[in-house]
Amino acid sequence: MTALLGACELGLLMAVMSLGVFLSFRILNVPDLTIDGSFTTGCAVSAVCSGMQMHAFGLGMAVLCGALAGLITGILQTKGKIQPILAGILTMTGLYSINLRIMGSKPNLFLENTLFLQIKELFPSSYSELILILVFLLVVIGILVLFFTTQLGLALRATGDNEAMVKASSINSDAMIILGLSLANAIVAFSGALFVQYQGFSDINSGTGMMVIGLASVIVGEVFLTSRRLPVRFLSVVCGALLYRFILTFALQLGLEANDMKLLSAVLVIAAISFPHMLRRRYHA
Numbered sequence: 499m500t501a502l503l504g505a506c507e508l509g510l511l512m513a514v515m516s517l518g519v520f521l522s523f524r525i526l527n528v529p530d531l532t533i534d535g536s537f538t539t540g541c542a543v544s545a546v547c548s549g550m551q552m553h554a555f556g557l558g559m560a561v562l563c564g565a566l567a568g569l570i571t572g573i574l575q576t577k578g579k580i581q582p583i584l585a586g587i588l589t590m591t592g593l594y595s596i597n598l599r600i601m602g603s604k605p606n607l608f609l610e611n612t613l614f615l616q617i618k619e620l621f622p623s624s625y626s627e628l629i630l631i632l633v634f635l636l637v638v639i640g641i642l643v644l645f646f647t648t649q650l651g652l653a654l655r656a657t658g659d660n661e662a663m664v665k666a667s668s669i670n671s672d673a674m675i676i677l678g679l680s681l682a683n684a685i686v687a688f689s690g691a692l693f694v695q696y697q698g699f700s701d702i703n704s705g706t707g708m709m710v711i712g713l714a715s716v717i718v719g720e721v722f723l724t725s726r727r728l729p730v731r732f733l734s735v736v737c738g739a740l741l742y743r744f745i746l747t748f749a750l751q752l753g754l755e756a757n758d759m760k761l762l763s764a765v766l767v768i769a770a771i772s773f774p775h776m777l778r779r780r781y782h783a
Contacts, residue, residue: 501747503628509743510631511696512711513736514638515689519712520735521642521682526658526675528575531586533712535593536567536683537705540690542600545607545700553613557691564687565680567593572676597702605702613695627696634692638685639732645681646728654678686712710763715739717770742766 515537522530540560547556567589574585601607614627645651657664657674664671686708694700719738723730742763749762 501751503624505743505747506740507628507631507696509740510628510635510736511689511693512715512743513739514635514692515686515708516712516715516735516739517638517642517732518682518685518689519709520716520731521678521685523713523716524658524731525655526678526682528582528658528675528679529586529709530568530571530679530682531583531709532567532571532589532593532679532683533586533686533709534705534707535590535597536564536687537690537693537708538597538700538702539563539567539593539600539705540687541694541700541704542597542607542702543687544691544694545609546600546602548609548612548695549607551611553616553695557613557688557695560687560691561684564690565684567687568680568683569676571683572672572679575679576672576675594702601700601702606699608699609694612698615698631692631696634688635736638688639729639736642732643729650677707760707763710760710767711742714742714763714767714770717767718742721770721773 515533519530519533522528522533540563543560543563544553544556547553547559570592571585571589574580574588575582578585580588598605614630617630618626620626646655653664653669654674654677656667656669657671657678661671664674690704693704715738716735717738718741719734719736720731721738722741723734723737725731725734745766746759746762749759750756754762
């Protein structure tokens with residue numbers, strides 16, 4: 499039961515991060531590798547602020563720093579005319595040094611007090627952490643749903659669907675791409691900040707492989723929930739993140755080593771992408 503509860507908590511935390519991946523990967527159709535760096539940025543900023551007993555402020559600063567990371571990638575892509583994947587790699591590489599600076603040139607920061615520990619003191623229940631994560635997740639989803647009902651949100655969606663049409667409609671597509679990447683990385687950094695508050699320490703390599711985890715959550719969720727409606731698509735990301743975490747937890751319970759988790763993640767993404775196509779080919783054969 500403890501392992502299942504832990505899987506739910508981590509799954510919901512990764513669902514927040516996966517929503518950021520969804521924005522760049524599905525809404526903008528941009529494979530943004532900045533995510534591995536911006537997640538760690540959120541971790542580093544939150545850890546430093548928590549060391550000064552400013553947990554809520556740390557969450558806000560993590561969002562701001564993540565947005566700045568996405569802003570840089572967007573500018574490199576749109577104004578510097580650098581390929582999207584390379585722009586993300588360049589920003590992610592630069593963020594490694596910046597994150598180390600934020601953490602005082604230390605690869606690890608351990609926290610004596612966190613937001614989750616305070617919540618557990620106020621509400622001593624085994625489900626207090628799960629409820630808090632769920633509240634944060636619902637707030638993020640609610641903000642996204644409201645945003646995409648606005649003219650700005652609709653313009654952002656249109657940019658990902660058909661950039662040429664957007665330009666013909668006198669909408670600044672470069673500004674939309676920069677906005678979308680900033681929003682995506684702000685959400686990813688927020689997830690990193692929550693992750694640090696949850697686990698109680700920050701590591702310079704915390705963000706390694708987060709892009710793969712996010713992709714796995716998005717693609718696995720879309721296998722089971724297919725819809726053009728954004729609220730349903732957000733729900734599919736959450737379901738995908740939970741299912742992904744349950745699979746990893748089950749694999750660990752079976753005796754799979756933790757070192758093999760990255761390999762299992764890659765296999766899950768490959769299977770989620772390839773399996774539907776294989777089924778369609780077999781059906782039409």
